[in-house]
Amino acid sequence: xxxxxxxxxxxxxxxxxxxxxxxxxxxxxxxxxxxxxxxxxxxxxxxxxxxxxxxxxxxxxxxxxxxxxxxxxxxxxxxxxxxxxxxxxxxxxxxxxxxxxxxxxxxxxxxxxxxxxxxxxxxxxxxxxxxxxxxxxxxxxxxxxxxxxxxxxxxxxxxxxxxxxxxxxxxxxxxxxxxxxxxxxxxxxxxxxxxxxxxxxxxxxxxxxxxxxxxxxxxxxxxxxxxxxxxxxxxxxxxxxxxxxxxxxxxxxxxxxxxxxxxxxxxxxxxxxxxxxxxxxxxxxxx
Amino acid sequence: xxxxxxxxxxxxxxxxxxxxxxxxxxxxxxxxxxxxxxxxxxxxxxxxxxxxxxxxxxxxxxxxxxxxxxxxxxxxxxxxxxxxxxxxxxxxxxxxxxxxxxxxxxxxxxxxxxxxxx
Numbered sequence: 001x002x003x004x005x006x007x008x009x010x011x012x013x014x015x016x017x018x019x020x021x022x023x024x025x026x027x028x029x030x031x032x033x034x035x036x037x038x039x040x041x042x043x044x045x046x047x048x049x050x051x052x053x054x055x056x057x058x059x060x061x062x063x064x065x066x067x068x069x070x071x072x073x074x075x076x077x078x079x080x081x082x083x084x085x086x087x088x089x090x091x092x093x094x095x096x097x098x099x100x101x102x103x104x105x106x107x108x109x110x111x112x113x114x115x116x117x118x119x120x121x122x123x124x125x126x127x128x129x130x131x132x133x134x135x136x137x138x139x140x141x142x143x144x145x146x147x148x149x150x151x152x153x154x155x156x157x158x159x160x161x162x163x164x165x166x167x168x169x170x171x172x173x174x175x176x177x178x179x180x181x182x183x184x185x186x187x188x189x190x191x192x193x194x195x196x197x198x199x200x201x202x203x204x205x206x207x208x209x210x211x212x213x214x215x216x217x218x219x220x221x222x223x224x225x226x227x228x229x230x231x232x233x234x235x236x237x238x239x240x241x242x243x244x245x246x247x248x249x250x251x252x253x254x255x256x257x258x259x260x261x262x263x264x265x266x267x268x269x270x271x272x273x274x275x276x277x278x279x280x281x282x283x284x285x286x287x
Numbered sequence: 288x289x290x291x292x293x294x295x296x297x298x299x300x301x302x303x304x305x306x307x308x309x310x311x312x313x314x315x316x317x318x319x320x321x322x323x324x325x326x327x328x329x330x331x332x333x334x335x336x337x338x339x340x341x342x343x344x345x346x347x348x349x350x351x352x353x354x355x356x357x358x359x360x361x362x363x364x365x366x367x368x369x370x371x372x373x374x375x376x377x378x379x380x381x382x383x384x385x386x387x388x389x390x391x392x393x394x395x396x397x398x399x400x401x402x403x404x405x
Binding site: 035037051052055057058059060061062063065066067069070071120121124144147148150151154197201245246247265268269272273276277279 | 303306307310311313314325333334337341351352354355356358359362363366367370377380381387388389391393395396397
């Protein structure tokens with residue numbers, strides 16, 4: 001029993017990129033829903049069944065849950081910092097100057113890292129987004145060199161890349177603030193899985209020098225980053241056939257895989273189902 | 288091979304500038320983003336289909352969550368029984384592997400036509 005909306009809206013000829021209005025902020029005029037074709041966030045799709053997404057959900061996640069299971073772990077007793085909701089060192093005492101004083105910085109100026117939790121069906125790792133970025137050094141001399149890079153990135157990702165501009169002036173590198181130096185694409189959803197499947201199944205197996213990701217890669221918040229050389233660009237099936245038509249040379253790129261895992265080891269374990277690490281079969285499954 | 292071919296292809300400057308103009312036109316040429324023209328009838332169909340698809344997605348997600356929850360509870364029960372049965376096996380099962388990896392042979396399954404047997 002679906003409720004049909006009473007007021008039918010006739011769409012306009014061209015897309016109107018709506019910004020958040022005052023009425024929307026006050027809650028009187030809600031923004032358009034995501035399925036509305038006039039909405040800024042409308043994406044027609046899904047266009048096909050996603051093999052990689054199905055594989056990750058149906059096969060990899062149950063394996064990750066089984067391999068990462070820990071029995072009878074009481075996180076409240078493991079460390080003291082897990083029980084605290086406020087982990088910043090506060091100024092405690094009856095001194096009147098302590099009132100409303102901002103908290104002290106962590107020792108050694110370390111950032112506040114997320115609290116690790118044992119794996120359960122609610123916090124299984126998943127890939128949030130993939131950021132593909134590059135810096136073209138020849139673009140500092142000739143701006144038109146970036147056009148080929150943008151075209152190539154649009155081909156391999158299916159999305160329009162955004163230009164990355166320099167922030168500071170560095171004269172030894174002939175770098176000036178505001179000069180376009182590279183391109184960046186942020187992939188989520190269907191385009192992310194498509195890119196990852198092409199990268200892991202078609203491109204990386206053809207790369208002879210690729211032995212796997214570094215076993216120490218990743219920050220402590222679940223992000224795995226790696227770089228690929230410029231020889232990887234003609235290996236993409238979208239570029240392989242038309243590589244000679246690009247007027248400039250194509251650079252390599254950096255790939256940043258952002259997962260929602262709070263543990264680096266869990267993130268590495270999850271990403272190793274897509275892209276192997278150099279210590280691939282040391283302590284994996286036997287047989 | 289690609290380099291030699293590329294160098295051969297870029298023999299003349301006019302060819303080079305034409306390629307650059309072609310790329311620029313492909314990237315920035317068409318600025319119009321045409322919206323879908325839908326009459327009220329098509330709009331109702333679109334909304335109904337979207338609601339049905341969201342319900343289908345919700346049900347699929349719930350089914351997947353239930354499967355994982357059942358697996359988790361089954362593991363809990365099994366490990367509790369193992370803990371009371373054998374201490375050695377329980378410690379071996381709970382040993383933590385720091386650098387656990389999926390095998391390199393792990394690949395996404397592909398549906399292909401069956402291989403003809405001779």
